[in-house]
Amino acid sequence: MDFKFDIEGGNFSKAGSASSDVKKVLKKLNVDPKLIKRIVVSIYEAEVNVVAHAYEGEMNVSIFPEKIVVRIVDKGPGIPDIDLAMQKGYSTASPAVREMGFGAGMGLPNIKKNTNELNIKSEVGVGTEVELINYLN
Amino acid sequence: MEKLPFYHALKVVENVCIGCTHCMNVCPTKAIRVKSGKADINKHACVDCGECLKACPVNAIIVEQDDFNQIFSYKQRVAILPTVLLGQFPDDITEEQIYAVIREMGFTHVFEVDEAVDLLIEGTKEYMRKHSQMRPFISSFCPAVVRLIQVRFPSLVENIVRLKPVVDISSQFYRKKLIDEGYKNEEIGIFYVTPCAAKIAAVKSPVGEDEMLIDGVINMDFIYNKVMLSIKQTGKEKQAVSNYRHLSTTSIDWTLTNGEASQYSGRCLAIDEIHNVIAFLDKLENEEITDVDFLELRACDRSCAGGVLSTENRFLAVERLSKRAKKEIKRQAETEEMYSTYRPYLLNNIAISEIEPRSILSLDADMMVAMDKMKKIQRIMRVLPGIDCGACGAPKCKVLAEDIVQGHAKMTQCVFLQKMLTKEELISPQESFDISEETWGKGRFEKKKFNS
Numbered sequence: 001m002d003f004k005f006d007i008e009g010g011n012f013s014k015a016g017s018a019s020s021d022v023k024k025v026l027k028k029l030n031v032d033p034k035l036i037k038r039i040v041v042s043i044y045e046a047e048v049n050v051v052a053h054a055y056e057g058e059m060n061v062s063i064f065p066e067k068i069v070v071r072i073v074d075k076g077p078g079i080p081d082i083d084l085a086m087q088k089g090y091s092t093a094s095p096a097v098r099e100m101g102f103g104a105g106m107g108l109p110n111i112k113k114n115t116n117e118l119n120i121k122s123e124v125g126v127g128t129e130v131e132l133i134n135y136l137n
Numbered sequence: 138m139e140k141l142p143f144y145h146a147l148k149v150v151e152n153v154c155i156g157c158t159h160c161m162n163v164c165p166t167k168a169i170r171v172k173s174g175k176a177d178i179n180k181h182a183c184v185d186c187g188e189c190l191k192a193c194p195v196n197a198i199i200v201e202q203d204d205f206n207q208i209f210s211y212k213q214r215v216a217i218l219p220t221v222l223l224g225q226f227p228d229d230i231t232e233e234q235i236y237a238v239i240r241e242m243g244f245t246h247v248f249e250v251d252e253a254v255d256l257l258i259e260g261t262k263e264y265m266r267k268h269s270q271m272r273p274f275i276s277s278f279c280p281a282v283v284r285l286i287q288v289r290f291p292s293l294v295e296n297i298v299r300l301k302p303v304v305d306i307s308s309q310f311y312r313k314k315l316i317d318e319g320y321k322n323e324e325i326g327i328f329y330v331t332p333c334a335a336k337i338a339a340v341k342s343p344v345g346e347d348e349m350l351i352d353g354v355i356n357m358d359f360i361y362n363k364v365m366l367s368i369k370q371t372g373k374e375k376q377a378v379s380n381y382r383h384l385s386t387t388s389i390d391w392t393l394t395n396g397e398a399s400q401y402s403g404r405c406l407a408i409d410e411i412h413n414v415i416a417f418l419d420k421l422e423n424e425e426i427t428d429v430d431f432l433e434l435r436a437c438d439r440s441c442a443g444g445v446l447s448t449e450n451r452f453l454a455v456e457r458l459s460k461r462a463k464k465e466i467k468r469q470a471e472t473e474e475m476y477s478t479y480r481p482y483l484l485n486n487i488a489i490s491e492i493e494p495r496s497i498l499s500l501d502a503d504m505m506v507a508m509d510k511m512k513k514i515q516r517i518m519r520v521l522p523g524i525d526c527g528a529c530g531a532p533k534c535k536v537l538a539e540d541i542v543q544g545h546a547k548m549t550q551c552v553f554l555q556k557m558l559t560k561e562e563l564i565s566p567q568e569s570f571d572i573s574e575e576t577w578g579k580g581r582f583e584k585k586k587f588n589s
Contacts, residue, residue, distance in 0.1 A: 001512065020423060023422070023423060024498075027496065027499065028500050029504050029508055030500070030503070030507050033496070040423050065505060136504070
């Protein structure tokens with residue numbers, strides 16, 4: 001079963017709405033509340049990343065009997081050095097973004113912590129694709 | 138596993154209900170449908186917040202209370218008053234007078250719930266120290282909020298502070314005190330005067346507690362009327378023995394917004410009104426809001442002053458209670474000493490057991506079945522108009538779609554679909570009419586007779 005949600009770059013007032021919609025779906029599907037929390041926390045981070053860095057993006061959720069796969073694809077600057085971006089505290093966020101309480105450099109590390117599998121593909125100047133896989137049971 | 142529904146104090150009086158859509162549309166947990174022209178409350182989803190009662194244009198939704206005369210089956214009759222009760226009266230009626238009239242009504246002891254607040258604060262501080270990993274702590278103060286979290290935010294259940302609400306602490310205190318004075322347990326009847334439906338429900342089926350500490354519940358508006366009547370009839374001069382004790386400022390402020398949040402260190406927030414609470418919990422659940430230490434969440438606007446059984450305008454009630462609290466600043470509270478002997482006993486018994494999640498959100502326990510149902514809902518949503526008119530007896534098109542998939546409703550209840558099906562001659566006009574009568578009641582479409 002697939003769901004698609006749009007993410008608007010630069011609109012912090014709506015950051016989190018895609019994650020909230022995913023949460024509602026998972027609750028309806030009787031997914032374990034603890035797993036829902038982990039998934040929602042990590043896709044929220046990924047959603048904020050798109051809002052903070054990219055021009056536009058979308059969140060694709062695929063639900064299988066054994067796993068939940070969330071793919072967040074954006075059109076944006078891309079990540080030049082993924083290993084560096086994975087380090088805690090590293091951030092390229094602008095001072096304006098930091099002032100809004102985002103950009104602490106915990107985004108990707110937090111996602112990794114809350115996901116069974118994390119795959120990142122990125123092309124500088126084109127965009128980034130983040131895939132989060134969580135297994136049920 | 139089918140869980141037993143909560144006890145609910147909110148009841149629909151069938152012969153008064155006119156079968157409109159006011160209550161159905163305001164219910165924050167979508168617990169109400171209209172069937173056969175009457176509002177029908179789903180016991181699993183209702184959290185006793187009282188929004189329906191406030192919205193009802195004909196007072197068809199009531200708060201069921203115990204028969205007042207049952208107090209006389211006990212030798213010792215204890216009335217526990219919520220502090221907001223004292224804020225309901227005009228300025229020229231004193232606390233002493235109110236206490237005195239309530240004693241005249243037949244109670245042998247009268248005291249205020251929030252006398253035991255200092256103890257709960259101490260217990261809560263200790264709890265937060267011990268469970269520091271459970272931040273943010275959500276207060277268990279408001280039973281409607283506790284139930285709301287159980288049914289709509291199951292993943293936040295473990296953040297609720299697992300300590301008795303103050304009404305249970307104070308009733309436990311009074312019972313113990315009377316037993317120590319030589320009375321038998323069965324001679325003691327403890328009656329709580331409630332400002333809302335949720336507190337009754339919590340007393341009748343406590344969350345995380347095994348024993349019922351309170352013997353009966355009396356609605357606050359009932360007591361208000363009795364007190365007003367007595368003072369009007371016998372005059373203000375009369376002063377019987379009142380046994381009024383001065384409370385601490387903290388106790389008086391406790392049930393008002395920020396009464397709890399102001400007592401703890403760290404980042405503490407006070408949020409009142411159920412829609413505000415829902416919006417906040419939504420963000421908290423996503424961890425969009427972090428670094429909060431303590432949350433005071435209350436279902437009513439202006440907290441208990443806005444309870445459904447309050448009679449006075451809530452802003453005026455808050456003003457009066459604040460005035461009363463200011464008067465008490467200089468005075469030493471007379472309640473502390475009395476509680477001090479029982480402190481260790483009460484603190485030892487302050488914990489409650491685990492609060493269980495009771496999610497009403499999942500479509501099915503089996504995820505594959507749930508997924509199937511969700512696909513069906515998506516298909517149904519394509520043919521429903523999406524205007525949420527409520528003419529089908531459900532508050533939203535989405536809710537009707539869910540009801541259909543769960544086998545509780547029929548597609549043809551939708552008036553838009555009825556029109557289409559009639560036009561295509563798939564159902565007869567009579568069938569269409571009959572379906573609408575099932576929702577809105579027999580004879581509902583006939584001309585009204587007015588007495589002019």
